Amino acid sequence: MSLLSLAIWTPIAFGVVLLALGRDDQAGAVRWLALVGAVISFLVTLPLYSGFKLDTAAMQFVEKSMWIERFNVNYHLGVDGISLWFVLLTAFINVVVVIAGWEVITRRVNQYMGAFLILSGLMIGVFCALDGMLFYVFFEATLIPMYLIIGIWGGPNKIYAAFKFFLYTLLGSLLMLVALIFLYTKSGGSFDLLTWHKLPLSGTAQTLLFFSFFAAFAVKVPMWPVHTWLPDVHVEAPTGGSAVLAAIMLKLGAYGFLRFSMPIAPDASREWAWLMITLSLIAVIYVGLVAMVQKDMKKLVAYSSVAHMGFVTLGFFIFNPIGVSGGLVQMIAHGFVSGAMFLSIGVLYDRVHSREIASYGGVVNTMPKFTAFALLFAMANCGLPGTAGFVGEWMVILGAVKFNFWIGFGAATALIFGAAYTLWMFKRVYLGPVANDHVRDLTDINAREFLMLALLAIAVLYMGLYPKPFTDVMNVSVNELLRHVALSKLN
Amino acid sequence: MIDKLSWIAVYPEIVLLFMACLIALTDLFVTNPRRTTTYALTMLTLALVALLNGLYALGGQTIYAFGNMVVSDAMGNWLKCFATIAVMVTLVYGRPYSGVRDMLRGGELFTLGMFSLLGMSVMISGNNFLVIYLGLELLTLSSYALVALRRDNATATEAAMKYFVLGAMASGFLLYGLSMLYGATGTLDVNAVFKAVASGQIKHQVLVFGLVFVVAGLAFKLGVVPFHMWIPDVYQGAPTAVTLLVAGAPKLAAFAIVIRLLVEGLLPLAFDWQQMLGVLAVASLFLGNLAAIAQTNLKRMLAYSTISQMGFVLLGLMAGVVNGNVLSAANAYSSSMFYVVTYVLTTLATFGVIMLLAREGFESEEIADFAGLNQRSPLYAGVMAVCMFSLAGIPPLVGFYAKLAVLQALVSSGETAYLALAVFAVMMSLIGAFYYLRVVKVMYFDNPITATTVSAPLDVRAVLSINGALVLILGILPGGLMALCANAIVQMLKT
Numbered sequence: 001m002s003l004l005s006l007a008i009w010t011p012i013a014f015g016v017v018l019l020a021l022g023r024d025d026q027a028g029a030v031r032w033l034a035l036v037g038a039v040i041s042f043l044v045t046l047p048l049y050s051g052f053k054l055d056t057a058a059m060q061f062v063e064k065s066m067w068i069e070r071f072n073v074n075y076h077l078g079v080d081g082i083s084l085w086f087v088l089l090t091a092f093i094n095v096v097v098v099i100a101g102w103e104v105i106t107r108r109v110n111q112y113m114g115a116f117l118i119l120s121g122l123m124i125g126v127f128c129a130l131d132g133m134l135f136y137v138f139f140e141a142t143l144i145p146m147y148l149i150i151g152i153w154g155g156p157n158k159i160y161a162a163f164k165f166f167l168y169t170l171l172g173s174l175l176m177l178v179a180l181i182f183l184y185t186k187s188g189g190s191f192d193l194l195t196w197h198k199l200p201l202s203g204t205a206q207t208l209l210f211f212s213f214f215a216a217f218a219v220k221v222p223m224w225p226v227h228t229w230l231p232d233v234h235v236e237a238p239t240g241g242s243a244v245l246a247a248i249m250l251k252l253g254a255y256g257f258l259r260f261s262m263p264i265a266p267d268a269s270r271e272w273a274w275l276m277i278t279l280s281l282i283a284v285i286y287v288g289l290v291a292m293v294q295k296d297m298k299k300l301v302a303y304s305s306v307a308h309m310g311f312v313t314l315g316f317f318i319f320n321p322i323g324v325s326g327g328l329v330q331m332i333a334h335g336f337v338s339g340a341m342f343l344s345i346g347v348l349y350d351r352v353h354s355r356e357i358a359s360y361g362g363v364v365n366t367m368p369k370f371t372a373f374a375l376l377f378a379m380a381n382c383g384l385p386g387t388a389g390f391v392g393e394w395m396v397i398l399g400a401v402k403f404n405f406w407i408g409f410g411a412a413t414a415l416i417f418g419a420a421y422t423l424w425m426f427k428r429v430y431l432g433p434v435a436n437d438h439v440r441d442l443t444d445i446n447a448r449e450f451l452m453l454a455l456l457a458i459a460v461l462y463m464g465l466y467p468k469p470f471t472d473v474m475n476v477s478v479n480e481l482l483r484h485v486a487l488s489k490l491n
Numbered sequence: 492m493i494d495k496l497s498w499i500a501v502y503p504e505i506v507l508l509f510m511a512c513l514i515a516l517t518d519l520f521v522t523n524p525r526r527t528t529t530y531a532l533t534m535l536t537l538a539l540v541a542l543l544n545g546l547y548a549l550g551g552q553t554i555y556a557f558g559n560m561v562v563s564d565a566m567g568n569w570l571k572c573f574a575t576i577a578v579m580v581t582l583v584y585g586r587p588y589s590g591v592r593d594m595l596r597g598g599e600l601f602t603l604g605m606f607s608l609l610g611m612s613v614m615i616s617g618n619n620f621l622v623i624y625l626g627l628e629l630l631t632l633s634s635y636a637l638v639a640l641r642r643d644n645a646t647a648t649e650a651a652m653k654y655f656v657l658g659a660m661a662s663g664f665l666l667y668g669l670s671m672l673y674g675a676t677g678t679l680d681v682n683a684v685f686k687a688v689a690s691g692q693i694k695h696q697v698l699v700f701g702l703v704f705v706v707a708g709l710a711f712k713l714g715v716v717p718f719h720m721w722i723p724d725v726y727q728g729a730p731t732a733v734t735l736l737v738a739g740a741p742k743l744a745a746f747a748i749v750i751r752l753l754v755e756g757l758l759p760l761a762f763d764w765q766q767m768l769g770v771l772a773v774a775s776l777f778l779g780n781l782a783a784i785a786q787t788n789l790k791r792m793l794a795y796s797t798i799s800q801m802g803f804v805l806l807g808l809m810a811g812v813v814n815g816n817v818l819s820a821a822n823a824y825s826s827s828m829f830y831v832v833t834y835v836l837t838t839l840a841t842f843g844v845i846m847l848l849a850r851e852g853f854e855s856e857e858i859a860d861f862a863g864l865n866q867r868s869p870l871y872a873g874v875m876a877v878c879m880f881s882l883a884g885i886p887p888l889v890g891f892y893a894k895l896a897v898l899q900a901l902v903s904s905g906e907t908a909y910l911a912l913a914v915f916a917v918m919m920s921l922i923g924a925f926y927y928l929r930v931v932k933v934m935y936f937d938n939p940i941t942a943t944t945v946s947a948p949l950d951v952r953a954v955l956s957i958n959g960a961l962v963l964i965l966g967i968l969p970g971g972l973m974a975l976c977a978n979a980i981v982q983m984l985k986t
Binding site: 019067108111141166177181 | 873913920924
């Protein structure tokens with residue numbers, strides 16, 4: 001079996017075994033099996049990086065076989081510089097999430113762990129699929145485990161959140177489904193993504209396609225003004241669910257822009273770039289301001305995610321190499337940082353059972369080790385140089401200034417807001433005197449939590465200090481993509 | 492003289508008829524309240540019939556028998572094979588349920604079930620207006636009796652009355668329409684009608700007049716708006732085992748007669764009947780999905796869901812002929828066939844779970860009765876969840892590919908109106924997702940009201956697990972069944 005198939009199906013196979021075998025009276029064994037599964041799933045993705053050829057934009061590790069003959073749908077997988085890192089990121093975050101759910105989840109442990117493992121396999125499938133229908137199947141299938149994760153293990157208002165998540169994202173992707181079938185018809189019966197990239201299309205068709213894809217991907221990213229589901233869902237989802245949602249699921253949308261919208265409808269993408277840039281800037285600035293006034297920590301980080309993803313879409317639609325690469329780096333960095341932020345909130349929530357900023361104060365006095373980690377992640381969230389958050393934002397701003405000074409200027413102001421809401425939250429939660437008895441009774445993180453946060457901290461620092469491995473992988477593919485987008489496909 | 496080949500074409504029906512009579516007689520001597528002997532004989536017979544039909548279908552021959560009265564072709568044989576298996580599965584699920592409700596007495600459930608299957612078989616293989624009508628009447632008369640099987644139950648009796656009155660009227664419509672067509676063309680033979688209509692010699696008005704009544708009759712049998720009134724009442728009122736007998740296999744037969752009458756007989760009038768189907772489909776998708784949201788009774792919700800699902804089937808049927816061009820016909824009709832077959836598969840598992848949860852004196856048909864099922868039995872909750880996601884059309888479950896095939900047939904026509912219909916259909920399935928998700932929500936997110944464990948006989952457990960697994964497996968590997976439907980339809984269109 002080839003590497004990409006292994007990366008997709010290993011976690012799914014472990015997940016299915018967990019669903020079939022585990023019961024709550026064997027929770028210990030279930031947890032270990034889940035951890036083993038997650039670690040193996042991560043290990044099988046490593047050869048992808050070591051065997052990746054940096055000098056070509058072509059798809060690598062390609063697998064292709066007929067899947068549904070009647071519609072000419074292929075099981076066609078492959079990665080290039082754009083998707084490679086997300087495969088690794090997904091598998092990595094999955095390990096962290098399994099560790100995060102270790103003691104916290106006591107009910108139906110096997111279903112919890114199984115759902116996350118299956119979800120991770122499906123998301124890797126989205127990043128590897130080179131066939132439109134295969135992509136759609138993976139893209140939609142992720143909704144099922146996430147719906148159950150939110151609904152079963154979520155907070156008090158979990159049912160509302162689960163439905164909002166499912167229906168909101170389904171609405172977007174159904175329009176994409178019609179677009180995919182339209183492309184299938186236009187291309188004379190092919191769902192092959194690379195064929196679609198070369199397919200000439202009229203201006204109207206491109207515009208319609210662009211907006212169908214926009215419906216699916218903008219909701220997923222989420223871009224302003226269709227971001228409203230994200231805060232609601234984040235607040236109610238269990239910690240692991242929030243982490244995966246922010247770290248990986250949002251990236252599925254941004255990735256879709258690069259894989260579908262831009263190469264399939266390049267003329268429409270250039271024509272409507274102004275709209276994308278405007279929406280991105282609104283997300284960066286306005287949603288950044290909204291984040292500042294939040295009282296709930298998870299909501300604050302959720303709005304901050306919207307703002308950070310605004311940087312990503314901004315970087316993509318200014319069409320220069322540094323902007324697009326910056327957007328991609330920002331996606332990976334945000335995967336680490338937002339995952340870490342949500343897990344940190346989870347650490348506090350498990351002890352105090354409150355997400356209100358006002359319930360805390362002076363945590364540093366009782367949890368010094370934890371506060372050190374939290375400080376690092378907060379700094380990364382503001383984009384402090386030396387952390388992962390800095391690299392991507394800096395590249396996007398650089399690209400934006402090249403494109404248009406004022407757009408770059410607008411994006412740069414967001415850094416100030418980012419620092420403001422993150423540091424202000426940090427100050428209110430961690431610094432100052434001990435605020436109440438709950439905080440006084442806090443115990444510092446145990447070895448498991450230390451391991452989980454340390455893994456993320458290493459990733460955040462490594463990426464901040466030495467981003468070259470990340471950008472090296474992307475360069476060729478990004479340049480090729482931009483060369484392709486610059487050519488008109490009108491017929 | 493009737494040649495030997497004629498008899499071969501109807502062997503499955505003959506076996507079925509003979510054994511149904513024999514089993515009815517045998518049951519007189521059975522005293523066991525669980526009717527084990529009758530049940531075993533029925534299962535054996537159905538297995539044999541399914542096998543025969545399957546072998547015929549694999550042989551792929553098309554035989555016209557008894558002076559063109561019946562036809563045995565790949566499409567018909569596959570549909571008969573699936574229908575027989577569906578009835579078998581229904582009886583497996585239904586036996587424990589019926590046993591505790593004293594419905595097995597007299598073995599009527601089994602014999603009537605077999606007679607209704609015989610009716611379906613005749614409908615599917617009929618190649619003559621009257622033969623098709625005879626099959627239809629045999630099916631519906633058996634169904635009326637089945638719905639009223641619990642004589643002492645008021646709701647069941649009411650449902651049976653309603654079903655009978657409306658059903659008789661619909662049969663009347665159909666017969667009236669067929670007689671109009673007979674008057675216009677001078678023949679009852681489906682192929683001869685096709686030739687006569689295609690010749691263009693016959694007055695269009697008369698044909699369309701007859702066609703309207705035929706479509707109305709068919710719409711009733713499929714249960715699409717505005718001929719859907721009986722569906723919710725019958726689904727809810729009938730004992731669940733009978734509901735499944737009415738809701739499952741007969742859909743395959745109804746699809747077959749739509750194909751036989753409208754496509755094989757009246758394809759030259761496609762422009763007219765496609766418009767009618769379009770209206771029916773849009774109304775069904777709209778009303779079915781909206782009304783289903785308001786239901787608290789699961790069987791009633793599934794009834795409205797059926798209405799909307801049948802709307803999808805009609806959408807596939809109406810995409811066959813575009814601007815007088817029949818190139819996409821095979822594609823469109825096979826998408827509908829795939830839709831019906833997978834729909835029946837999913838419905839079987841859904842009602843299987845409902846019956847499984849029912850106990851003596853407790854029907855378990857409110858959605859709330861499913862609360863916390865995941866905590867009581869993860870397996871059955873899983874089967875139900877898979878079915879619900881499949882009906883909602885979420886990949887990677889089989890219902891998604893059914894919707895995909897129909898949407899593809901619509902979009903590939905290239906007509907703007909059809910593209911708009913496709914967008915409308917996906918929007919409606921978004922609404923549909925809401926009420927299917929609600930069932931999942933109740934099973935997974937709510938806490939159970941009762942802690943009673945769910946137990947089932949081994950055969951039910953095994954069949955239900957396989958049934959649920961098939962919904963998932965066919966979702967991951969749908970290619971085989973799709974190719975089967977496509978080949979069957981291509982062969983049917985050739986002749």
